[in-house]
Amino acid sequence: MSATAPVIRNAVRLWLEKLEAGDLVCVAVSGGADSLALAYALSLEAPKLAIQLHAVTVDHQLQSGSAAQAATVVVQMTSLGIETTVAKVSVEITEGLEASARKARYAALDSVGDTLNAVAIFLGHTRDDQAESVLLGLARGSGTRSLSGMAPHQGKYIRPLLSITREQTEKLCDELSLDDWQDPHNKDAQFARVRVRTVAIPTLEKTIGPGISEALARSADLLRHDADALDAWAEREIRHLDLADLECEHLSQLPRAIRSRIIRMAIYAAGAPSGSISAEHVASVEALIMGWSGQGPSHLPGGVKVERFSGRLSLLRN
CATH class of the missing domain: 3.40.50.620 (HUPs)
Structure with missing residues (x-):
């Protein structure tokens, strides 16, 4: 046996x-x-x-x-x-x-x-x-x-x-x-x-010592619970939002972890292919909110364009 x-x-x-x-x-x-x-x-x-x-x-x-x-x-x-x-x-x-x-x-x-x-x-x-x-x-x-x-x-x-x-x-x-x-x-x-x-x-x-694989797997489990909670928070937020027309002031008041998730959701909702959005793409949109200096739009995969007008983010697919 x-x-x-x-x-x-x-x-x-x-x-x-x-x-x-x-x-x-x-x-x-x-x-x-x-x-x-x-x-x-x-x-x-x-x-x-x-x-x-x-x-x-x-x-x-x-x-x-x-x-x-x-x-x-x-x-x-x-x-x-x-x-x-x-x-x-x-x-x-x-x-x-x-x-x-x-x-x-x-x-x-x-x-x-x-x-x-x-x-x-x-x-x-x-x-x-x-x-x-x-x-x-x-x-x-x-x-x-x-x-x-x-x-x-x-x-x-x-x-x-x-x-x-x-x-x-x-x-x-x-x-x-x-x-x-x-x-x-x-x-x-x-x-x-x-x-x-x-x-x-x-x-x-x-x-470092034995047990690295076990420790990494344990960290993954802990982080999954955190990620699930943050995802759920972001999901609650978007119920009250138009993902194609977002108010920058409102987004700027949210924790970055929630804001970045909403940005990612909005980009995909606008038509970006699944799995195509990287952290760099999200950061370029984040800059339109938190680092606004009159810069031009962000051009993203799938022909999605994110542009800021009058304090709002417009997400369109070309």
């Missing part, structure tokens, strides 16, 4: 218990230790609650042998009694290989989930992944939302293993003789996340 399995199964069960009997859930499986451990736990816990389970493996077609790896995952899932869909995608490189592959992967997961009417899609991110995300956010000078890392529950996506370490998932696979796949990209130092994993965090552990 595996000594590691109970803690992973319990982490999964806590989320399954929030669902209803008869629900169907998907699990994303790459064949790595994290997703295999997750699929194993789900294969045991989902039937107890009369929850249907379906695996999805995404073939990004970026490496030779990717189809063979997808086929291996199908065999592994079959051994666990899980039906599997192989989703082949063509990755359009628009914002770096890693980000572009992630975008294609989530689109594929969404598509399969919608086709199957899945109520949730389980992902195998661990505490180590969370720590890496936080450290990358710090390096980019990100705000609280980015530094809060990955949410345990976001829309249909559920990440039940954020309290579980990569060492634990690897140990479980070893104990159960599950042959986990070692993705070559996870050792490729051209990717910042790989450098964080293989160089930055080990160096911090050596120079």
Whole structure:
């Protein structure tokens, strides 16, 4: 009997218990230790609650042998009694290989989930992944939302293993003789996340002391609560505002954390593409409010123009 399995199964069960009997859930499986451990736990816990389970493996077609790896995952899932869909995608490189592959992967997961009417899609991110995300956010000078890392529950996506370490998932696979796949990209130092994993965090552990990953993940959890509270405050504020015509005096009286959120919401409401607005974009609009000296408009992604007239901000899309 595996000594590691109970803690992973319990982490999964806590989320399954929030669902209803008869629900169907998907699990994303790459064949790595994290997703295999997750699929194993789900294969045991989902039937107890009369929850249907379906695996999805995404073939990004970026490496030779990717189809063979997808086929291996199908065999592994079959051994666990899980039906599997192989989703082949063509990755359009628009914002770096890693980000572009992630975008294609989530689109594929969404598509399969919608086709199957899945109520949730389980992902195998661990505490180590969370720590890496936080450290990358710090390096980019990100705000609280980015530094809060990955949410345990976001829309249909559920990440039940954020309290579980990569060492634990690897140990479980070893104990159960599950042959986990070692993705070559996870050792490729051209990717910042790989450098964080293989160089930055080990160096911090050596120079500062053990427990860095745990501490970073704990900080992410604390910051997520703060970010949620600030988001809720900003949401309450915009109920009384016309996001296309904002009064600068009112915005100037708000805390910066709230003002910046309202600015971001207003820009997106004006038509900026999702995910296109950076801190620099928000700062350029902030300057129209807090550093007004007669400067011209801010031109933002999606053709959004923000201009100040008579103490008010006008947001229009060209």
